[in-house]
Amino acid sequence: MSKSELTVIDQTADACCSPMVREPLDETAAVDLARMFKALGDPVRLRLLSLIASFEGGEACVCDLTGPFDVSQPTISHHLKVLREAGLVDSERRGTWVYYWVLPPALAKLSSLLQAPAEAPSPLGDAR
Amino acid sequence: MSKSELTVIDQTADACCSPMVREPLDETAAVDLARMFKALGDPVRLRLLSLIASFEGGEACVCDLTGPFDVSQPTISHHLKVLREAGLVDSERRGTWVYYWVLPPALAKLSSLLQAPAEAPSPLGDAR
């Protein structure tokens, strides 16, 4: 589950050179990537991810995450599960509490994929 | 809405906009961003976006987009509408055909938002 010794993960390996604006995604890649983007496609999950990442130490206990939201605790638990199954975060039980942290390579992969083209010459000179 | 008309986006600067891993997203921003990510959370839409962007000239006619997919033409039209309403692409009728092109600032916005933290401070760095 949780890799106990993630040292320095090479984010550039699978993340650097494949902006989707350069060449068309093949179907299998699209399915895989869409799963990650879909996990980000919910306001609660987006805030959860942001909240976890911005916690000091880069990790947060679930007890710190249920407060800021209007939804119930099981719902938070559900969203955390979605984020984890999407490969965006990982978690570990440590005594009484369960801690979550973001997996930077996953974010980096999506980020580089969305790298915009140099500039698309708008066909109308951007006046539309 | 989006007032950014930047032509050249500095993709190298990770301090550019506001990575969500630095500070928690507020709710309204999360709702707005989630709408865009949700639009990317479908394999067909992801491939559509990629296909449009990688077309020569940065734009593509709908007639070029219906072929590579197994879904019907109304479905493609539906997905294009979702992408357009999410602010990721724009379109224009030009004579008989309708052309779509990607809006780079939108992609850049999401990309910079996902900029990963410097590096994961291993949560298991020390036994506790």
Added chain:
DNA sequence: CGTCTATGTTGACATCCGTCGATCCAGGAG
């Protein structure tokens, strides 16, 4: 052991989403 707290799981329910066939609208060609 028993109990309390912190999380995850289950089942149910309402809503949303992707998909299709049928239809409608806008332009170009006769």
Added chain:
DNA sequence: CTCCTGGATCGACGGATGTCAACATAGACG
């Protein structure tokens, strides 16, 4: 004008999704 073609819209249907209350599970602690 009429016909044809590219594309959008409509209405419907099945499956996925977000949410909750209720219950289950795992440690901590007495």
